[in-house]
Amino acid sequence: MNHDYIVVGAGSAGVVLARRLVDAGHRVLLLEAGPADSNPAIHDPTRSIELWGSDVDWAFTTEPQTYADGRRLPWPRGKTLGGSSAFNGMIYVRGVPADYDAWAFQGAAGWSWPGVEPYFRKLEHFGDASAGRGTDGPLYVQRNPGPDPLVQAWVLAAQEYGLPFNDDYNSGDSTGVSYTQHTIRDGKRQSTWVGYGKPIQDDPGLTVVTGAQTTRVLFDEDRAIGVEYLRDGQLNTAYAESEIILSAGVFGSPQLLMLSGVGPAEQLRSLGLRVRVDLPGIGQNLQDHWSSPLIWHSKQESPAWAAQGLEAHFFSTTINGLIAPDVQPIFLSWVYPLPNVELPRQGFSAVAQILHPYSRGELRLRSADPTVAPILDPRVFADPRDLETLVDNLEMLRDIATQDALREWTDGEAIPGAAVRTREQLRDHARATVVSGHHQVGTAKMGLDAHSVVDPELRVHGLLGLRVVDASVMPTLPSANTNGPTVMIAEKAADLILGRKVPA
Secondary structure (H helix, E strand, O other): OOEEEEEEOOOOOHHHHHHHHHHOOOOEEEEOOOOOOOOHHHHOOOOHHHHOOOOOEOOEEOOOEOOOOOEOOEEOOEOOOOHHHHOOOOEOOOOOHHHHHHHHHOOOOOOOHHHHHHHHHHHEEEOOOHHHOOOOOOEEEEOOOOOOHHHHHHHHHHHHHOOOEOOOOOOOOOOEEEEOOEOEEOOEEOOHHHHHHHHHOOOOOEEEEOOOEEEEEEEEOOEEEEEEEEEOOEEEEEEEEEEEEEOOHHHHHHHHHHHOOEEOHHHHHHOOOOOOEEOOOOOOOEEOOEEEEEEEEEOOOOOOOOOOOOOEEEEEOOOOOOOOOOEOOEEEOOOOOOOOOOOOOOEEEEEEEEOOOOOOEEEEOOOOOOOOOOEEEOOOOOOHHHHHHHHHHHHHHHHHHOOHHHOOOEEEEEEOOOOOOOHHHHHHHHHHHOEEOOOOEOOOOEOOOOOOOEOOOOEEOOOEOEEEOOHHHOOOOOOOOOHHHHHHHHHHHHHHHHOOOOOO
16 A cells, blocks of 8 residues: 555654644554553553553663662653553643743744644643633643642642642743643543544544554665564565654654664664764753652541542742743652652652753664664763752752641651751662653754754754654753643644644
8 A cells, every 4th residue: 555654653743643644635654563552551540550561661771870879760651552642641731931942042943932832722622711722622631620638738738838829830831839730531541542543543544553663764865765664573664655754752763763774873883784874963862850759658548539640740940040940849649659668558749850951861772673672871860960959859849748738648758758857868869769750852853953863844864755753853851741742743743744834
């Protein structure tokens, strides 16, 4: 069968892009390495943790982290229809205008706030049109359907601490404490496959192949013309008349580029790969949000969750004068599953989280074998400013826990506990417990400098007919959980591919 476009990866970006191309009358082949989204835990917002280590998880692991006690950190990523949107915590965040203005300042022309905000409205099906929210998009976004008393108490405690209440942190100003918004509809997860893909799964213009791991891009001189992929142990080829679009994720897209001879020349030659285009930035610029938990004993048993157990957070700054928040801690009305320590029988938690780390990591090929996972080295805390910001956030959370609104709940800090008082002790706690916020970006960043990989229209430098459309193109992290911004990127990419103007 002939295809106009091949989209590699049916995740948060790939499904969205495939939908918009099919809507425009094109024939699209959508390749997904994982299975269909038939696991019931995918659709139950309270069962996300069950998916870690399952057949819908790539189950990546970092290299030992020098500044995090030599630990290897887990990096679960979705491997199914919907990708990590079928796998994540379902918190929906846009970010703030300064995030995207910074992208444009770094060379991503057209990606400032006026160039992206219409696409957030386009994707959203939100019940309130106030403050410029979208109301008829494919992706349902709900307010908390009724926060439980413990979540309400924490939100009040944050206000007693001095943070303003923000009724809609997605209005353009995220500052303050809020109840989280979720990609959930009628108690079911709204992955991109559910919102965008499933409604057109029987469209003759869409061909979906699951269990298909793409191994390389095929070229005719400098034009991408097709792909090879493994399915059931057999190597297959597919060709597209217009473009090949990589939406394989922050790890998969750069790995696939390098396996196809596009990337740092010296690294490729060392593995016996032919160099087609020397792009030293591929696999570099790896970033993530980094988190560390605090856990308290509770005087009462925690109430049942209203949504998915991650139902309040705040955005704030740790340094005066910042134009965007640098921390976003999340409240959990349950005991964080910290390994290798004695946990309270009943309790609650808060997870400190930094938004704009200075440290940069990298992805490198481990092997020319496409089935071998790449080397992932985020270099957590390589820049000591990241550790200091995380400790600042831990101290903020400790202060919130002492406020009157939580007095009927709090029965003392369990982890790290009262014995940990000094800042150096909190640094030790952060190094021993730091985990990913699961928001990796940047390994194929867009821009025009020597280390960019794609141009502002997401076309791979030096090649024709090949784009990257996923979170790997983000130059820097937004002040946000990255699923919403990734969907936005795919919505905008569709218009770039189709030659459409930014909607009003």
